[in-house]
Amino acid sequence: MIGYVFSKAEERGPQDPFERLLKIFKDLLLHTSGDVAEAISWLTELDKQYNLTTPDYGIADFVQDLVDKGFISDPEKSRTGGGSVPTKKMEGELRKKALDDVFDQLKKSKRGNHNTNFTGQGDETTSEVRPYNFGDNLDNIAISESIKNSQINHGIDDFKLTEQDLQVQESYYKSQTSTVLMIDISHSMILYGEDRITPAKRVAMALSELITTRYPKDTLDIIVFGNDAWQIQIKDLPYLQVGPYHTNTVAGLELAMDLLRKRKNPNKQIMMITDGKPTCIKRGKKYYKNSMGLDKTILNRTLGLAVKCRKLQIPITTFMIARDPYLVNFVDQFTKANDGKAFYSSLQGLGEFIFMDYKQNKRRRKK
Numbered sequence: 001m002i003g004y005v006f007s008k009a010e011e012r013g014p015q016d017p018f019e020r021l022l023k024i025f026k027d028l029l030l031h032t033s034g035d036v037a038e039a040i041s042w043l044t045e046l047d048k049q050y051n052l053t054t055p056d057y058g059i060a061d062f063v064q065d066l067v068d069k070g071f072i073s074d075p076e077k078s079r080t081g082g083g084s085v086p087t088k089k090m091e092g093e094l095r096k097k098a099l100d101d102v103f104d105q106l107k108k109s110k111r112g113n114h115n116t117n118f119t120g121q122g123d124e125t126t127s128e129v130r131p132y133n134f135g136d137n138l139d140n141i142a143i144s145e146s147i148k149n150s151q152i153n154h155g156i157d158d159f160k161l162t163e164q165d166l167q168v169q170e171s172y173y174k175s176q177t178s179t180v181l182m183i184d185i186s187h188s189m190i191l192y193g194e195d196r197i198t199p200a201k202r203v204a205m206a207l208s209e210l211i212t213t214r215y216p217k218d219t220l221d222i223i224v225f226g227n228d229a230w231q232i233q234i235k236d237l238p239y240l241q242v243g244p245y246h247t248n249t250v251a252g253l254e255l256a257m258d259l260l261r262k263r264k265n266p267n268k269q270i271m272m273i274t275d276g277k278p279t280c281i282k283r284g285k286k287y288y289k290n291s292m293g294l295d296k297t298i299l300n301r302t303l304g305l306a307v308k309c310r311k312l313q314i315p316i317t318t319f320m321i322a323r324d325p326y327l328v329n330f331v332d333q334f335t336k337a338n339d340g341k342a343f344y345s346s347l348q349g350l351g352e353f354i355f356m357d358y359k360q361n362k363r364r365r366k367k
Helices: 002-012 017-031 036-050 059-068 088-106 143-154 187-193 197-214 234-239 249-261 296-311 325-338 350-359
Strands: 115-120 124-131 167-174 177-184 219-225 229-232 267-274 280-283 286-289 316-320 341-344
Touching (some): 017 059, 036 059, 088 197, 197 350, 219 234, 229 249, 249 267, 249 280, 249 296, 296 325, 316 325
Parallel strands (some): 177 219, 177 267, 267 316, 316 341
Antiparallel strands (some): 115 167, 124 167, 219 229, 280 286
16 A cells, blocks of 8 residues: 555655655555654655655655644644644645545546536526526626627627627526535444545545535535444544444434535535445444344335435435445445435545536536
8 A cells, every 4th residue: 555655656746855755745644544653654664665865855854844834733842742743734735635636537527516407697608698688697798799799780880789789608507515425434444454444535535625615605514424423524534533333324314414404505415435234223322233234124224214315305325335246235225215326436436436426416406
C-alpha cells in the first residue's frame, strides 16, 4: 500500500522538496487517520528506501516547515502533551486533494449541476433560444440572435432593437439537493488485509468539498454506522476509524431519514457505502446480532425502511465494495424495495461511481 501511494505521488508530484513531500504526507495522513507521528514515521521509512530527501533538506526540515506553514500544530505548544495534530488548514488541504484525486479519475466529463427536465429562468444556459417574455432575466439575452432579428424586422438603415426582437437563451434549473452519506465502519471494512475505510473516507471528503465549494445550496450530512449510527462533521472525516462493530444498517437509515426530515429541499437522497449485509438491529436497549447468512428478522427490518424511504420519495443509492453472491442478493432485494440504484464497485472506482451518480442524478423540479 505504501509503495502505491508513494509511486503515484512521486510520478506526478511537484519538484519543490517541501511540496513533493507534502503530497506524499497527505496520503499517509489519511491512511493513519490523522496520526501525525505515525505518518512521519512512515515517511521516514519511505525516505530510507527511495531517497526522498537531500543533504540540504531532510525530514526534520520538512516537519519544521509543516509547523511554520500552519499544516500541523507545534508540539511544544500542545496543552495535552500529545504531540502535533493536523490543523484546520491541513484538513482543508486533505479535502481539496481528495477532490482532485477523484476528478483525476473522472478526467473530463460533461458539465452538470443537478439539471432537471424543465427549461426556463434557470442557472445553466443551453444552445436553444426563444422569444423574450416579460420578466425574463436580461442576463440571458441572446445578443447575436436579437440583433439579427432587428435587422430582419427593421432593416439596417433604420436600426432599432425592440422587445419583439429580443431572444433569450434557454436555461436549465439546477435543483437543490439534500444528501445523506452513510459510511459503514463495521470491522469487515479492514478485514482480510484490505483497507476499505480509507477509500470511503477519501470519497466522503471529496464529496463534501465538491458540495461546499460548487453546490453551496445543496446540503450534505455524513453519518457512520456500526452497532449504532451517529452523525459526524466534515472536519472529523480524516480521523475516522473502523471499530469492532457489526453492521446495523437499520440504525443508519433511521438516522438518515431523521436528518432529511429536517431539510427543506424537496430533492432528497441517501448514498450508502458498505461492504456487507446487515447483521445487527437494536431491540430496546439490547442488540440482536447474527453474522451467519441473511437473518430474516434483520433483513425484514432493513427492507421495511427501504420501502418507507421509497414512499417518502427518498431514493437510496448503494455502493457495495464487495461482490459475494449472497451480498449481491441482499443488495438486489434492498434496491428493488426502494426503487433505488446499486453499484458494485472496486475500491479504485468508488469515487468515480459516486461522483458520476451525484452529478448526473437528474431530478424533476418540485414546486
